[in-house]
Amino acid sequence: MLDYIDKIKEISKRLLKDCSVEMVIGFRRGTLPMMNEPCIARTPEDVDQFIWDSNCGINLANYLTNRKEKIGIVAKGCDTRNIVTHIVENKISREQLVVIGVPCKGMIDKYKINAMFTDEIQNVVETGEKVLVTASGKETSLNKSDVLQKNCAVCTHRNPVIHDELVAEKVEEQQGVDRYADVREVEAMDPQEKWDYFESLLSPCIRCYACRNACPLCYCPTCFVDEAKPQWVGKGQDPADVRTFHFLRAFHCGGRCTDCGACERACPVGINMRVFTKKLEKDCFEQFGWEAGMNLDERPPLDTYRPDDPNDFIK
Amino acid sequence: MNLMEHMGIESDRIHFSWISSAESTKFVKVVKEVTEKVKALGPQQHFKKTDAKVA
Numbered sequence: 001m002l003d004y005i006d007k008i009k010e011i012s013k014r015l016l017k018d019c020s021v022e023m024v025i026g027f028r029r030g031t032l033p034m035m036n037e038p039c040i041a042r043t044p045e046d047v048d049q050f051i052w053d054s055n056c057g058i059n060l061a062n063y064l065t066n067r068k069e070k071i072g073i074v075a076k077g078c079d080t081r082n083i084v085t086h087i088v089e090n091k092i093s094r095e096q097l098v099v100i101g102v103p104c105k106g107m108i109d110k111y112k113i114n115a116m117f118t119d120e121i122q123n124v125v126e127t128g129e130k131v132l133v134t135a136s137g138k139e140t141s142l143n144k145s146d147v148l149q150k151n152c153a154v155c156t157h158r159n160p161v162i163h164d165e166l167v168a169e170k171v172e173e174q175q176g177v178d179r180y181a182d183v184r185e186v187e188a189m190d191p192q193e194k195w196d197y198f199e200s201l202l203s204p205c206i207r208c209y210a211c212r213n214a215c216p217l218c219y220c221p222t223c224f225v226d227e228a229k230p231q232w233v234g235k236g237q238d239p240a241d242v243r244t245f246h247f248l249r250a251f252h253c254g255g256r257c258t259d260c261g262a263c264e265r266a267c268p269v270g271i272n273m274r275v276f277t278k279k280l281e282k283d284c285f286e287q288f289g290w291e292a293g294m295n296l297d298e299r300p301p302l303d304t305y306r307p308d309d310p311n312d313f314i315k
Numbered sequence: 316m317n318l319m320e321h322m323g324i325e326s327d328r329i330h331f332s333w334i335s336s337a338e339s340t341k342f343v344k345v346v347k348e349v350t351e352k353v354k355a356l357g358p359q360q361h362f363k364k365t366d367a368k369v370a
Contacts, residue, residue, distance in 0.1 A: 247322060
């Protein structure tokens with residue numbers, strides 16, 4: 001995956017030079033290891049900052065909302081699915097975009113790696129299937145497959161769904177992965193256990209809304225949690241308010257979430273809020289046969305009516 | 316509704332029904348069923364703020 005960068009740079013420079021786009025959105029190295037940041041290149045020279053490795057987990061579709069100019073965007077499988085969702089929801093038009101598709105082999109989980117070391121991590125270098133971590137002067141080699149982000153480990157859409165350019169041959173999709181093992185684990189609990197599970201899951205939440213801000217689906221001009229008149233939900237850290245926020249945010253993503261993992265990645269306290277969104281994703285898949293962002297022509301299940309929609313819950 | 320259940324709200328607390336204005340008997344039946352089920356579960360303890368938590 002590391003060899004993609006030359007091709008990404010070449011394509012980006014070409015697009016900027018012949019003025020077919022006004023900007024290209026990609027990644028550059030962040031100030032800390034494993035924290036690559038989004039980078040907007042407006043001139044071919046800016047493109048030299050671009051980087052591609054396994055720390056590009058941020059979903060760049062987030063930067064397309066309501067843009068009016070022509071944009072080139074570097075996009076992994078999940079990003080392209082969110083771009084499709086954006087197009088379907090009229091947040092940007094297909095004609096405005098040049099999608100530079102990146103077949104993805106998964107991003108690495110910075111929480112997992114941080115948890116393995118007691119000291120601060122000084123440097124992280126990748127070499128193909130290995131990740132070399134330097135902490136307190138010592139270098140440790142890890143298998144990339146052991147430190148993949150949880151959503152990447154069960155990803156079945158690594159290749160871009162739409163693309164105008166492709167930086168490399170498509171990668172093989174993972175077969176036979178059990179996508180919903182974690183959801184089923186929770187489903188098997190009794191109501192009190194479930195309640196307690198989520199209570200402890202959400203207890204560290206500081207209501208910073210990083211998950212919402214990182215999410216490409218959360219583009220409402222005023223989020224329900226910020227609304228003051230009426231105030232839908234309390235602003236403090238009361239467990240009932242924290243839960244309401246996570247619960248409703250997940251619901252707003254129902255049938256739209258692509259499980260890109262941006263929310264979990266952005267969380268400063270490491271909450272896996274994907275257990276909410278993933279349940280909805282599973283329901284959409286089981287009840288409507290729907291996977292979000294797979295093509296431009298189909299309307300999402302929550303905005304269409306079909307006579308055979310499941311309605312067993314209405315007595 | 317599935318997510319409510321997933322989160323730990325008992326499924327018997329949530330009911331959906333389609334009742335026409337002409338179906339008074341169905342209305343009575345549904346209300347009876349709902350109250351019975353909810354009474355059996357007892358008072359709802361979740362999503363309640365007893366004392367506001369201050370940081």
